[in-house]
Amino acid sequence: xxxxxxxxxxxxxxxxxxxxxxxxxxxxxxxxxxxxxxxxxxxxxxxxxxxxxxxxxxxxxxxxxxxxxxxxxxxxxxxxxxxxxxxxxxxxxxxxxxxxxxxxxxxxxxxxxxxxxxxxxxxxxxxxxxxxxxxxxxxxxxxxxxxxxxxxxxxxxxxxxxxxxxxxxxxxxxxxxxxxxxxxxxxxxxxxxxxxxxxxxxxxxxxxxxxxxxxxxxxxxxxxxxxxxxxxxxxxxxxxxxxxxxxxxxxxxxxxxxxxxxxxxxxxxxxxxxxxxxxxxxxxxxxxxxxxxxxxxxxxxxxxxxxxxxxxxxxxxxxxxxxxxxxxxxxxxxxxxxxxxxxxxxxxxxxxxxxxxxxxxxxxxxxxxxxxxxxxxxxxxxxxxxxxxxxxxxxxxxxxxxxxxxxxxxxxxxxxxxxxxxxxxxxxxxxxxxxxxxxxxxxxxxxx
Amino acid sequence: xxxxxxxxxxxxxxxxxxxxxxxxxxxxxxxxxxxxxxxxxxxxxxxxxxxxxxxxxxxxxxxxxxxxxxxxxxxxxxxxxxxxxxxxxxxxxxxxxxxxxxxxxxxxxxxxxxxxxxxxxxxxxxxxxxxxxxxxxxxxxxxxxxxxxxxxxxxxxxxxxxxxxxxxxxxxxxxxxxxxxxxxxxxxxxxxxxxxxxxxxxxxxxxxxxxxxxxxxxxxxxxxxxxxxxxxxxxxxxxxxxxxxxxxxxxxxxxxxxxxxxxxxxxxxxxxxxxxxxxxxxxxxxxxxxxxxxxxxxxxxxxxxxxxxxxxxxxxxxxxxxxx
Numbered sequence: 194x195x196x197x198x199x200x201x202x203x204x205x206x207x208x209x210x211x212x213x214x215x216x217x218x219x220x221x222x223x224x225x226x227x228x229x230x231x232x233x234x235x236x237x238x239x240x241x242x243x244x245x246x247x248x249x250x251x252x253x254x255x256x257x258x259x260x261x262x263x264x265x266x267x268x269x270x271x272x273x274x275x276x277x278x279x280x281x282x283x284x285x286x287x288x289x290x291x292x293x294x295x296x297x298x299x300x301x302x303x304x305x306x307x308x309x310x311x312x313x314x315x316x317x318x319x320x321x322x323x324x325x326x327x328x329x330x331x332x333x334x335x336x337x338x339x340x341x342x343x344x345x346x347x348x349x350x351x352x353x354x355x356x357x358x359x360x361x362x363x364x365x366x367x368x369x370x371x372x373x374x375x376x377x378x379x380x381x382x383x384x385x386x387x388x389x390x391x392x393x394x395x396x397x398x399x400x401x402x403x404x405x406x407x408x409x410x411x412x413x414x415x416x417x418x419x420x421x422x423x424x425x426x427x428x429x430x431x432x433x434x435x436x437x438x439x440x441x442x443x444x445x446x447x448x449x450x451x452x453x454x455x456x457x458x459x460x461x462x463x464x465x466x467x468x469x470x471x472x473x474x475x476x477x478x479x480x481x482x483x484x485x486x487x488x489x490x491x492x493x494x495x496x497x498x499x500x501x502x503x504x505x506x507x508x509x510x511x512x513x514x515x516x517x518x519x520x521x522x523x524x525x526x527x528x529x530x531x532x533x534x535x536x537x538x539x540x541x542x543x544x545x546x547x548x549x550x551x552x553x554x555x556x557x558x559x560x561x562x563x564x565x566x567x568x569x570x571x572x573x574x575x576x577x578x579x580x581x582x583x584x585x586x587x588x589x590x591x592x593x594x595x596x597x598x599x600x601x602x603x604x605x606x607x608x609x610x611x612x613x614x615x616x617x618x619x620x621x622x623x624x625x626x627x628x629x630x631x632x633x634x635x636x637x638x639x640x641x
Numbered sequence: 642x643x644x645x646x647x648x649x650x651x652x653x654x655x656x657x658x659x660x661x662x663x664x665x666x667x668x669x670x671x672x673x674x675x676x677x678x679x680x681x682x683x684x685x686x687x688x689x690x691x692x693x694x695x696x697x698x699x700x701x702x703x704x705x706x707x708x709x710x711x712x713x714x715x716x717x718x719x720x721x722x723x724x725x726x727x728x729x730x731x732x733x734x735x736x737x738x739x740x741x742x743x744x745x746x747x748x749x750x751x752x753x754x755x756x757x758x759x760x761x762x763x764x765x766x767x768x769x770x771x772x773x774x775x776x777x778x779x780x781x782x783x784x785x786x787x788x789x790x791x792x793x794x795x796x797x798x799x800x801x802x803x804x805x806x807x808x809x810x811x812x813x814x815x816x817x818x819x820x821x822x823x824x825x826x827x828x829x830x831x832x833x834x835x836x837x838x839x840x841x842x843x844x845x846x847x848x849x850x851x852x853x854x855x856x857x858x859x860x861x862x863x864x865x866x867x868x869x870x871x872x873x874x875x876x877x878x879x880x881x882x883x884x885x886x887x888x889x890x891x892x893x894x895x896x897x898x899x900x901x902x903x904x905x906x907x908x909x910x911x912x913x914x915x916x917x918x919x920x921x922x923x924x925x926x927x928x929x930x931x932x933x934x935x936x937x938x939x940x941x942x943x944x945x946x947x948x949x950x951x952x953x954x955x956x957x958x959x960x961x962x963x964x965x
Contacts, residue, residue: 256920302920307876309916311869312682315796316917319679333788333873339795340870358786362871403787403873410785428781582893 218296248285248561248573250276251299251323253313253338256332258305262459264330266486268353268550270540272298272327275554276520285558287573289566299323305330307337314338318345324573325458325557328353332403336362339369348578351556352550355601356407363600365576370548370600371558372591374607379498380411382418382610382623384477387451389624390634392477394422398440398464399481400456401428408455408481424449429456437467444473451477458483465492476635479611485545487527490617494636499545500612500621501591504629507547509608512590516547544612544619552589559587658815666808673797674818681800682868687909688803689861690809693886694893694901696854699814701887702895703826704847706757709883710749710765713772714742714855716877718862720776723789723872729793731802731867742809742859743852750848757833773878780874788873791866800863810857814898817853826850892934894941903942 250372252272255264276298279285281529284293299321303310310329318341329338332354339359342349343366352492355375363369372484387395395416399405405428413423424447441464444452452475454461454466461483468478469492477496483489484497503510520526520540527538561573564581568574587595592606604610608622613632620630669688673681693711701708718738725734753764780787817823825846828836837843866872885908886901893904911930915923938945943948 306879307869307871308879312686312913313916315682315868316679322678333875336788336790336871337869337876340790344795346792358788362790401781406781406785406787510849607742 196484220497245290245294245567245571247295247297248287248325249297249299249321249323250325250327250557251301251312251317251321252327253303253317253329254327255305255334256302258303260305260334263353265539266541267543267546268330270383270516270520270525271352271547271550271554274516275551278519279558283566286562287565287567288563294484300327303329303334305334307334309442310334311337311341311568314341322572325561326575328621332356332359332407335359337361339366339494342366343368346575348557348560348575348582350553352546352553356403357411358376358403358407360601367583367600368575370555370556370582370597372602373546374549374602374604374610376407376411378604378607380408380415380612381604382625383412384415385624386611386622386632387416387421388419390477390632392421392451392634393453394424394449395453396424396426396447396475396602397453398427398429398444398456399454400460402431404457404482405455407555409453412453421451422449429460429598431457435460436469437464437549440464441467441471441473444468444475445471449475451475451479453479453481455481458486462489465489472639474636474639478636482545485612485619486543487541490614490619491640492614493612493616493640494633496611496613496622496632497619499609500549500619500623501544501608501627502612502619502621502629504610504618505621505627508590508593512548512551513542517542518552548591548608552587552591552595555589556582556587556595561584575597651905654822662808662815666804669804670801673800681796683913685796685800685803685865685868686913687906688800689865690885690889690909691902691905692803692807692857692861693882694889694905695810695814696858697886698890698895698898698901700826700847700850700854701819702890702901703823703830704850705830706754706847707762707887708765708851708889709762710746710768710855711858711886712756712769712878712880712882713765714746714858715862715882716769716874716879717742717745718859718864719791719866719872719877720789721859722863722866723791726792726863726867731798731864735802735806735863738863739856739860742862743856746855747848747852750851751844754844754847754851766880769878769880769883773874776878777874787870788876791870791872793870794867796868799864799868804860806857806860806864811898813853818898822846822849849912873881888931891937891939892931892941892942894947896940896947897943900941902944907942 199408221578254269268621280295284295286293299317301313301317303313304382313385317326326349327343328335328349328351335351335354336358339349339362346368348368352368352371352372355371355373357377359371360377363371397409397412399409409426417423425443429435429437429440437460454464456464461480465480469472478494479496480489481498482494489495489497501509503513517526521530523536525533525538525540527541530596541631558582560578563585566574566577566578589595591608595602595606609622609623609625609627611621612619613622613630615630615633621627622630622632669684670682693715697711698710718741721738721741722734725737729737732850749768753761756764777787786909825836825841828839828841829843829847833843869876889904889908890901892908893902894900912923912927915926919926934941940947
């Protein structure tokens with residue numbers, strides 16, 4: 194090929210690149226709420242607040258890939274329910290224009306990949322100019338998303354992640370807030386439980402990942418400090434297809450009084466199934482993520498991190514019933530109204546995170562309804578929202594007087610830190626005023 | 642110097658090529674001023690993939706040794722940035738990242754480039770996996786955590802950083818292709834035993850080419866790490882980063898310097914568009930395009946165009962084209 198032809202081809206490729214890159218303007222929404230109305234593109238020149246027909250709530254969520262299970266079962270149902278009910282109620286009130294505007298969800302799929310997530314967040318912030326930015330799914334993605342929210346001045350309130358590493362990040366990103374309780378509040382409660390119940394030895398299976406490192410990295414020194422003997426530890430990879438029976442064999446050999454599993458929900462459940470099969474029944478069995486899901490209710494006596502239930506508070510009960518009835522009506526809850534299993538159902542109650550995730554929605558809503566106004570770019574002024582969130586209390590299902598301290602919540606904001614399945618209820622058992630039942634130790638025998 | 646003269650000023654065509662490259666770089670320098678604020682990031686990714694694809698072609702396209710180590714070099718660059726980025730200017734950490742990737746490739750090359758065929762490919766694939774798992778183990782074992790935060794830079798700075806790497810690499814690759822070194826690589830690709838018989842130090846030539854091709858990949862890895870803000874082994878050593886440059890190079894054509902660049906532009910633009918507009922069908926369409934390219938255009942876009950032009954020329958010369 195002659196160099197002239199090559200130059201022509203390169204020019205054509207460059208033209209194609211610019212056409213695809215969206216130089217000509219913002220692309221239409223990739224996905225969103227079915228009921229939502231169309232977006233009015235903000236215009237810098239001659240823009241007026243009354244031009245706006247909706248508020249755009251943007252997010253990059255893992256709808257496919259390894260994290261999709263968390264989005265489908267834990268986070269997604271909260272946001273969908275919130276937006277749906279918000280719009281049924283006429284939308285979200287914007288004080289600066291004195292009326293409600295419907296909310297529109299504009300969600301991109303990051304395919305559980307950090308680089309894709311970053312690119313899509315940049316597009317949401319720069320090109321789509323969404324009004325509100327939702328956080329991504331999981332701790333790891335939140336670590337990458339927080340600097341972007343900060344860079345573009347967006348408020349980001351996350352129920353999707355917390356922990357020591359996230360804590361370090363949000364110390365440098367004042368626009369980012371976390372709501373979920375995690376190792377920093379749960380491990381002290383676990384240590385206290387061990388101490389008060391006289392537990393003397395422990396064996397831990399943990400996922401060889403940020404999650405496992407956060408939890409076991411905090412638990413090990415905390416338990417050693419109170420004299421608990423570490424009989425052994427068993428790291429497992431985060432990949433699927435791991436033979437969990439080996440972990441149970443190692444735990445049985447160690448003969449520890451307590452057994453901890455700090456892995457991902459499906460892994461924790463598989464370990465429990467293997468323990469049940471092998472008849473391994475330590476005095477204290479505490480599951481990490483997944484232990485608080487309804488799907489673990491059959492594991493009588495198993496403990497989990499969390500925690501709350503319908504007895505925790507009146508507003509917690511109302512929220513729980515509301516969530517249940519909403520998804521039962523949609524036919525997506527794992528149980529039918531009469532309590533029989535719904536084979537089509539994919540939505541479970543999570544007695545750890547759900548109340549935190551819904552509180553996130555409430556905080557966003559209250560911040561907008563009290564401090565929402567459009568800036569010169571024609572989008573909600575997020576700087577004002579950040580100031581409002583920092584300075585005010587929020588009336589949420591988690592806490593009537595929810596208030597951030599250094600962009601996180603103090604331990605006393607939560608309804609509990611440890612739960613235990615007792616007769617189908619995830620009872621709060623940590624030694625605090627939130628306890629709804631005394632811990633049952635030793636754990637009852639497995640019921641197949 | 643003589644080589645540079647011959648490469649860029651040795652005849653009318655070489656001069657046109659040289660000035661076209663310079664004009665393209667100058668245009669790319671000013672382009673971000675005329676697009677949306679997202680454009681620099683988009684272009685930075687396109688250029689990053691162009692560099693990776695070009696680097697793959699420099700070694701694998703010429704020697705026929707299919708390397709799947711791009712993710713290893715890219716990830717090395719990212720980790721260098723994560724480790725040093727807070728204390729050093731980005732340009733310095735990019736140079737160190739390039740040197741680190743060069744060093745990794747040189748060391749690995751010395752050990753493995755005596756292997757041939759599929760054994761080399763499997764080894765390079767395993768290298769990315771090994772680095773991923775090793776760093777993962779190291780971080781969890783000794784630091785009870787996974788990953789590092791990376792000091793973020795604005796998109797425009799990152800764009801100019803990768804653009805400079807691209808320009809330098811392009812201005813190195815073109816003369817290299819015309820040099821004795823490039824000729825030696827071509828010989829190895831055609832028949833390694835023959836190359837050895839005519840006096841080419843095949844092992845050292847391959848090792849050097851492998852290492853030279855790794856350096857710019859490390860540099861762009863360091864620059865792009867700053868757009869993500871957080872790097873862990875799964876992000877840095879993602880296996881897709883080993884396959885994408887190969888696909889882009891095959892798509893554009895591996896027999897020309899411009900093939901991988903066109904492949905990167907088309908592939909990344911398509912990916913970016915589909916991710917937003919057809920997220921559910923993104924991988925299906927992507928897969929179909931790839932299968933179609935391999936079946937219908939085994940020599941890539943440039944190969945097809947070369948064939949068409951050659952046929953037309955034969956046609957003008959009075960030769961019979963096809964069954965006409």
